[in-house]
Amino acid sequence: MKLIIGNKNYSSWSLRAWLAAREGGFTFEEIRIPLFIPGSRERILSHSPSGKVPCLIDHGLAVWDSLAIGEYLAEKNPALLPADGTARAVARAVTAEMHSGFQNLRGRMPMNIRKDYAGFGHSPEVDADIARVGTIWSDCRSRFGAGGPYLFGAFSLADAAFAPVAFRFRTFGVKPAGAAGDYLATLLANPHMQDWAAAAHSESESIAEEDLYG
Ligand SMILES: N[C@@H](CCC(=O)N[C@@H](CS)C(=O)NCC(=O)O)C(=O)O
Structure with missing residues (x-):
């Protein structure tokens, strides 16, 4: 399997698919294409028919869009749901609500792991x-979370969907109270999340339009 992703600092959709693949125990080659530089669109299109990342390639089959990738991985490893x-x-x-909603949060608090935008x-x-x-x-923690620290106990696609929100909340200093705050700490302590954040810190590219607050 190959997973085509964008910059780890910025590409929230890439993180969702990547984390689902990691947590699902899949072995995959990671192809990172820095976004919005000359040639990136052509490079993405050579793998992904939508021209967007993430895109999973499995034995020549392209599966694009993080939601479809998550479902594809969950068919191979049902423990992801x-x-x-x-x-x-x-x-x-x-997961669907996260995928199609939260436009205001996304627009004004984009994922930007390297920054400290507390209060912005x-x-x-x-x-x-x-x-x-x-x-x-x-709500998910209290209704379904008894078997572990994630939304539905064990890690699931729902946690992958909210993973970029955890990085946004850290960057923007958003501190939910109670069970939601505990769950935020769980996501940020996840070893794969920490690997991703470390890689984001070691990236050299920045995207000026995404660095909204300096
Ligand atoms: N709904 C898609 C969104 C994918 C998306 O917007 N990806 C962005 C990066 S996070 C992208 O590829 N942008 C490059 C471009 O638009 O040229 C998904 O869930 O995968």
């Missing part, structure tokens, strides 16, 4: 997104 049908439905619902990015709409994330996290 909760075994219980009710929990699995809610895991998919919160807030607006009533962003704060509403932050509150909704906190509600999802505490």
Whole structure:
């Protein structure tokens, strides 16, 4: 398997697929294509028909879009989704909500692991997104989290979906209270997340348009 990803500092969609592949125990070659520099679009298109990362290549089959990649990996390793049908439905619902929503949080608090933007990015709409994330996290932890430290106990695709939010919250100094705060600490302590963050710190490229607050 090969996984085509963007810059680790910035590419939140890449992180979701990469973390699902790591947590799912897959062996894969990582092809990192720095975004928005001359030639990057052509390089991405040579692997990914959508022209976006992430894209998984498995025996010549291209699977693009982080949601589809997660589901593809979960078919190969069902442990990436909760075994219980009710929990699995809610895991998919919160994953889909993350995938299609939270535009205000995404726009004003983009993933930027190397920066400290504590206090920046807030607006009533962003704060509403932050509150909704906190509600999802505490609700899943209390309803489904008894078997482990993640949203549904064991690590699942839902955790991969929220992984970039954990880095955003760290960068922007967002500190949810209670169970949501504990869960944030769990995500940030995950060894694969720490590997990803270390790699982000060692990257040399920056994308000026993404460094919103200096
Ligand atoms: N919905 C897609 C979004 C993918 C996406 O927007 N990727 C960005 C990087 S995080 C990208 O490839 N941008 C490069 C470009 O648009 O040229 C997914 O979940 O994979």
